[in-house]
Amino acid sequence: MVGVSSLNRLIRSIQPNSLKYRLFFAFLLLIILPFFALQVRNHTQVERLYEYRISEQSQNQLDQMKQSFEQIKSQMLLAALQLEKESTVQAALKKETDPGAMLPSQSGIIAPAGSGKEDGIVEILTVFKNRMLPVGEHLHYSLTDLRGHLYVSYEPKSNATYGTFMEQPAVKNLFAGQEPYAWVTDATNDMQTNAYESSPLISLYMVFKDEDNHAVGLLRVGFAYQGWLKKNMSNFLIQQDYYILNETGRVVYESRPDGMLPEDIGAIVKRQQDSLGRKYEVHEATSSIINSSYIGSMNWYLIAQFPLEVFFGDIRSMNQQFFITFGLFTLLFIIITFFILSTITRPLMLLKKKMSEIIVKNFLTSIPTDNYKGEILEIAVTFNNMAKDLTQLVDRLKVEERQKEAIRFQMLLQQMNPHFLLNTLNTIKWNVLSKGDQASADICISLGKLLETSLNSEADLIHLHDELELIEAYAAIQNFRYDQRFEVRYEYEDSLRYALVPKLSLQPLVENAIQHGLAKMKTGGCILIRIYTHVNNRLILEVEDNGAGLSYKPSADPLRKRSRIGLKNLKERLQLLFRTTADLELIELDRGTLARMSLPLLISPPYEHGGQTHVEDHNR
Structure with a gap:
């Protein structure tokens, strides 16, 4: 079951x-x-x-050709043994050169003359060649004595000589060894013949010896196997x-x-x-x-x-x-x-297709209802209403998300926005000016610039030159505090003056460099602010100091009642403004620290240039 x-x-x-x-x-x-x-x-x-x-x-x-190969090799060996026993060959190899015999050429080779008187050994070689027809036309004989004579049954190449024949590796190895003969499958061909006959030979090399077992000559029987194969293949049933x-x-x-x-x-x-x-x-x-x-x-x-x-x-x-x-x-x-x-299944397939597209097209899809009736029409209308309701819900969620982000951003800025301090600073400024304390008044003015900028909540991004003015004001305050122990330098191109950067983005980096890098230095402190562009329209802002570096751990300030929020605040503002396209990193140098901020390059030249704005321009 x-x-x-x-x-x-x-x-x-x-x-x-x-x-x-x-x-x-x-x-x-x-x-x-x-x-x-x-x-x-x-x-x-x-x-x-x-x-x-x-x-x-x-x-x-294939088996027939293999058998023929073996038979031809046997015939070559048999012919070599018969030639060794020929008394005419033995006598010609042992005796001195006969003055009446045909003289060799300058190369020492005696070849068939074609007409007229033939050399006796050449005639014998020709007879052996013809005796083995039809295979004999692919067999070529070379016989040499040890006195510089080479007898061949074929027409040699122009550069072939007795010396080149005897210098072949196979010949040297045979005379140096104890074996009476040797087979060589890639012997050099020295014949003037067609393309196949001029290919490497399968050659039998055999040393001829007299009755006293002394070497008197060397025989080579060369088999031009490629020409033989070509001729025999044409006779086969299967080509x-x-x-x-x-x-x-x-x-x-x-x-x-x-x-x-x-x-x-x-x-x-x-x-x-x-x-x-x-x-x-x-x-x-x-x-x-x-x-x-x-x-x-x-x-x-x-x-x-x-x-x-x-x-x-x-x-x-x-x-x-x-x-x-x-x-x-x-x-x-x-x-x-x-x-x-299809009249039944087509509407269902269309509904399936639209449902698969609903996410890809952000719910902006619908099914036409003109050609449908009855239950199919009700399904189409219900689907269209569902897509419309989802679109409205997504739009409402987007609006709420933007509102939450704006509120969060303003809350972060409010951590730096003590409004009441600006009015207090004006009071202090007039008080110190009435007493002739210009230095304290300058400090109040610089601090007023910083507070005035933080109180302006209408713009999250400001021009680079405005941000640098704030840094100058902040650096002036800190230099007064630390008795002019450090200097601030700037490196940037004038074309970047109107690049947009987050408001008060460099100030936390400069503050971090002073408090954690230069605070313990007596003199020679330096902060370098470097702004430049990089590939893919990136704006790079760097704050480099020659202070203690990242490894330095300052002692806790017992009077500090709240946690340091500068860098954390800056990172969260970058996240809210640019999502994942902005980055902030701290790099330890051999001496000092480098803070690098990377964000998209946005250039916004103003329509007109106005004067500098500071605390003196407003009635408080």
Whole structure:
């Protein structure tokens, strides 16, 4: 019972809910999918059968070439042994040069003359070459004595000499070792022939010895295997591309230079040789069948690559036509089914779309109601009313949020806005002036500028030059307090005079530099205010001092009754004004501290220039 219940739940979970998709799902499951699977199965079986037949014939051709390779090598060794036993050859190699014999050229090479008298050894080499026809036309003999004579059965290149022949690494190694002969798969070719015959040779090098076992000469039988392969491949039933890989995996022969041999051909060949099953592989990237055969005596791999498009083109074209017809029939059924049911499902899909857009478009979306009736019309009207109510609610929340932020900003400013101090300062100023104390009066005027600015709640941003005037007033007060222990310097371009900055933004930084950096210095204090622009329209304001630095911890002031709020106040005001586009950081220097404030660059030149405003300009 538990199993049946679980199966029922699974069927219900995958069963379409809408009528449109139920009809389409039934047709797809009962007719289209079985018919499609049957056709794919038949197509796959036909392709695999042809692949197997082609690969089988290709493997037979490779095995024939492999067997021919081995036979030719055996014939080359047999011919070398027979030549060594030729009495004429032995006599010519041991005796001194006959004055009546044909003299070699300056290179020391004696080649076929083409007409006239031939050298005796050259004639013998030619006879051996012709004896092994048709393979003999790809075999080339070179026989040298040890007295500077090189007899060849072919026309050598102009730069070929007896010396270059004897200097070959294979020749040197053979004379230096104990082996009577050696096989070389990449011997240098010195023949004047066609492109294939001039390729590297498979060569047998054999030392000729007399009856006393003394070396009297050296024979090389060269096999121009590329020309032989080209000729034999043209006679095969299946025409395809052939390659030869040496023991290092490098391609030493390719029947077609522009072939599409896979880059991982070495791994493919290794898999085929290690496999106990089929010896072919279908390579999808190059769309080809690859067979290989290992030539053990040479440690080579003979590879055949058959392009599938050559044979499967017609079959795939027919299958393609079937699948196109099948696809068109399926598409026609889907169109008819969806057209019949669209009158019911289209309004629901539109409602779903509008609901997904409602957040992206900030609730500014609606469903047209002109074409609907009955229940669909009621759904559309209800949705439109809901979107309108949400828009009004969001607008009301935005207004309330702005009001809260404005109230919070004013509360922060009020921490610096003691209104009553301004009137008190005016009283003190007139009192000290009546007594001739100009210094105290200047302090009152500077402090009045600061208080007057903080009392102005109409503007949150002021011009940079106005902010710098406030800093000058604040610095004058602090210099009087600390007995002129420090100086304030300014570095900025005149074009930034009307850049907008938060009101009283530099003052907390200067205050922090004086109290925590310069307060303990007796003389030589310096505060550098640097203003400049940076990339992406950024305004950078820096306050640098040469004081104690961030690591300095001043002793607590017992008379201080409230916490220091300068930097915290400034950070909160920057957050309210610029959100995440403003930043404030403190950087410890080798000597002193750098406070850097970064905010968007806003330039607001005034329409007209007025005079400076200070405490004297207002009647209190």
